[in-house]
Amino acid sequence: MNPQALIVDDEPDILDLLSMTLSGMSIDCVSAETIAEAERLLSQQSFDLCFTDMRLPDGDGLQLVKKIQESHPDLPVAVITAYGNMDLAVTALKSGAFDFVSKPLKLQVLRELVEAALKLSPNRPHKIERRSRDRLLGETELMRELRGKVAKLARSQAPVYISGESGTGKELVARLIHDLGARSEKAFVPVNCGAIPNELVESEFFGHKKGAFTGAVADKQGLFQHAHGGTLFLDEVADLPLMMQVKLLRAIQEKAIRPVGGHDEINVDVRILSATHKNLAECVEKGTFRQDLFYRLNVIELHVPPLRERQADIQLLAEHILKKLAGKTHSAVTTLTAEAMTALQQYPFPGNVRELENTLERALTWAEGTRISAEDLMLPAITQPNGNAFTIPETGISISAPALNQDLESHLEEQERAIIEKALNETRWNKTAAAKRLGISFRALRYKLKKLDLE
Secondary structure (H helix, E strand, O other), rough: OOOEEEEEEOOOOHHHHHHHHHHHHEEEEEOOOHHHHHHHHHOOOOOOOEEEEEHHHHHHHEEHHHHHHOOOOOOOEEEEEEEOHHHHHHHHOOOOOOEEEOOOOOOOHHHHHHHHHHOOOOHHHHHHHHHHHHHHHOHHHHHHHHHHHHHHOOOOOOEEEEEEOOOHHHHHHHHHEEEOOOOOOEEEEEHHHHHHHHHHHHHHHOOEEEEEEEEOOOEOHHHHHHOOEEEEEEEHHOOHHHHHHHHHHHHHHHHEEEOHHHHHHHOOOOEEEEEEEOOOOHHHOOOOOOHHHHHHHOOOOEEEOOOOHHHHHHHHHHHHHHHHHHHHOOOOOEEEOOOHHHHHHOOOOOHHHHHHOOOOOHHHHHHOOEEEOHHHOOOOOOOEEEEEEEEEOOOOEEEOOOOOOOOOOHHHHHHHHHHHHHHHHHHOEEEEEHHHOOOHHHHHHHHHHHHOOOO
């Protein structure tokens, strides 16, 4: 049996174009001119895909999108918008639409949308949940909610802005949204926007033609072309220069790009996921990030919680990381003593899961046998947070979150240096006393002194 599509539109030309295109893809079409007629058809039979115009004789197409979300949540709905009406398209995506197409309809864009929609089936949610649990570890309520949101977003083509602190796993979440969605067979292309030189950023994103500039000795495809049919993940998107923000906005709205030095536009079918550890809304207020681009990227915001808000998951994460490290080294799995596990669960991890991984990898170097002790972890003794900072007892030193423009590793190194120097000064550089004051072993202190060039 062929897939079934419902087309809701009162324009004969649009109905004919959609019907012919879908019929050519072996899809049976049923049409309706009003919301009432569409609702009647939805109650009588099941469909694999729905197209709806935004302006209908008896109401707004958004009404139909919302009703289908309530009664048929697994049915992908694509909305048809007037050319240039991106605000309406964004509203539709926020309401639960799978994707949108603009008039005049581009046949290639239409076919790609249909192919993606048909890859979604009502039987997939259970599989998605199982795969999400395997990738996003954790049994706290925060993580269960996050997995549920990821599963839902995987069934959409809407741009998603992933917020969260450094080290929380934003790229992992983005990759999972891609892998669980209709684009999983195509490329997932991550790019660190802050790592591209300003003079090369347009060429990196859109490609260039031979001779477009000095050094352009051949045609080159950009990131959008590499991600065609798949997902483009813009990490640290706040670091994009303003010039490029304008061009990116147009590429998202038009679903087309023009290579540097080229004359013709190239249609691109790309889902945009973005992330940054910065507060993007604050960047908009400061004028370093365009408000209109923020509006397009932030159709749906997904927040990844910091590790300190889900400390009950630390044991599960630690065990998983140690198994992974054992697999890399082809050695027996190292375990944590009860004291070591308690130390991990009490530490706030300003560097989040990434810091946990680094801590365990370092501890394996120092551990004797197959057990990691609390001393092997080399964690500073930290009490409960005071505002944004964590205070170390006796020293009175506060560990704060890194500045927005500061690298996490350098921030942690600065904090560690200040803690150790204060302890040494207060003990008149008696290393044994300083180690005791810091709550670490003498061996661990010697290691840190050497690492920080304090010895």
